[in-house]
Amino acid sequence: MQASFTPKDPDYARRVAASFARQGFMAHLGAVLERVEPGLVEIGLDAADHLSQQHGYFHAGGTIAIADSAAGYAALSLFPAGSGILTSELKINLLNPASGPRLVARGAVVKPGRTLTICRGDVYGGEGAATHVATGLFTMMRLEGLDD
Amino acid sequence: MQASFTPKDPDYARRVAASFARQGFMAHLGAVLERVEPGLVEIGLDAADHLSQQHGYFHAGGTIAIADSAAGYAALSLFPAGSGILTSELKINLLNPASGPRLVARGAVVKPGRTLTICRGDVYGGEGAATHVATGLFTMMRLEGLDD
Amino acid sequence: MQASFTPKDPDYARRVAASFARQGFMAHLGAVLERVEPGLVEIGLDAADHLSQQHGYFHAGGTIAIADSAAGYAALSLFPAGSGILTSELKINLLNPASGPRLVARGAVVKPGRTLTICRGDVYGGEGAATHVATGLFTMMRLEGLDD
């Protein structure tokens, strides 16, 4: 079902990893970049007290943050070198309580474009990451001349 | 323009503050609850390295997290006692780069309901919090018998 | 990828068709109910001058209308008898210009629920309906005691 994409920059995986490493927020959460393919990125996040909402589940803010980064890097993986990225907008439905031990967010490009790239982002949690925790749609904007 | 609402629970402000204090994630970000009125809540967040994305602005995840909490507590302020709250879905447009020194998120109830409450959430940043950084719509779900 | 669902009402297909037939708006557009399975519904729509926007493509309003109905009936197909349905909210990304000769909208349940059911809705157009025209997420609300 996932279309296969050809990256414009063969060095895409290194670029994604380097940009991810510069995101202080991802480090602060404890998020880990786990998979980078053309148009597909996964990010993992272990449960921790500092990620919780008032009932002990993951706060939606953390769930959405890793979905947003996964979707953004899925888009970036298809950009030519020398391109930056910005989330223009996102929408997410929270389907089930986000419980641990671990969340995995998967971002996937639905429609690449010169200016706008549309992505899906899905987050899985619970034992074996078998529970569909969230599903969303993201519009990513490419910025020229701003290496990400 | 903001409709005025009558809270069902006169103790609403204390309930909101107590729930906010239990959100490990808000503390971890450094977010501060600043204003609680019936159907209207504001949350502030100072810029910090641990909140940044790769270009030094606030990561969208942090911006969205405080918007989501502000919208959720705006809804909770109108619930009767003994009600919990859950974000069902949200959509947010990022309008301008989120720069410091400080973000302020304002959540406001658009349409209260027995089960679903629809809220707006707006985030302001830049000097004097004069820049409109993000605007969003949120569907909040009331859970009975689960004190928040 | 599509989960398989067991309908609560064996008569679901007849109920969906009867409700569709009462939608004056679908008839006015010329939309046709083409496929009804548990949690999955397809609606077709032939191109016509009365469906166009200013450049001759399908107006987004028509594209969204059939996506919304397909998603809503996908949800309704899983409801017990004596349930009505209401769209609570939707979000849709328009991926490609919606050209004829024909649009096909496919609604699919992502997460069924007692009160809220989350669905995807995708619209395809162009020759052989091979172009992905739109993708969206829908929150459908079940109303008890209001037969649809």
Add this chain to the structure above:
Amino acid sequence: MQASFTPKDPDYARRVAASFARQGFMAHLGAVLERVEPGLVEIGLDAADHLSQQHGYFHAGGTIAIADSAAGYAALSLFPAGSGILTSELKINLLNPASGPRLVARGAVVKPGRTLTICRGDVYGGEGAATHVATGLFTMMRLEGLDD
């Protein structure tokens, strides 16, 4: 609360009206362009059997169609001459049943931009159009060299 905008093309109102007149879909619904100011457009729609869903209210598809057109023309009113417009994505919350005798959709620019313009769209219905029926957010894309 509505920011005031200066149109780039003094002839904006004529351009909006001419584009609206080419939308076969708006005519088919019976929608009427009622107000055009810089960054603000209103469209009216009288109740009719052909606009109904299965319970006799306006079908969400019609409600959304006029909100989308109002938001799009609000954006177009600020574009320079020789610009076309496309809805990139929208999200809408349906707040109350959309009943007649008449709906009024108001589109308003939140953040103008060279490529993307973000708008709000609100729909009112019921007696005196006093009921808030829907509220949404829209991303409109400007196309150069395609007069709308």
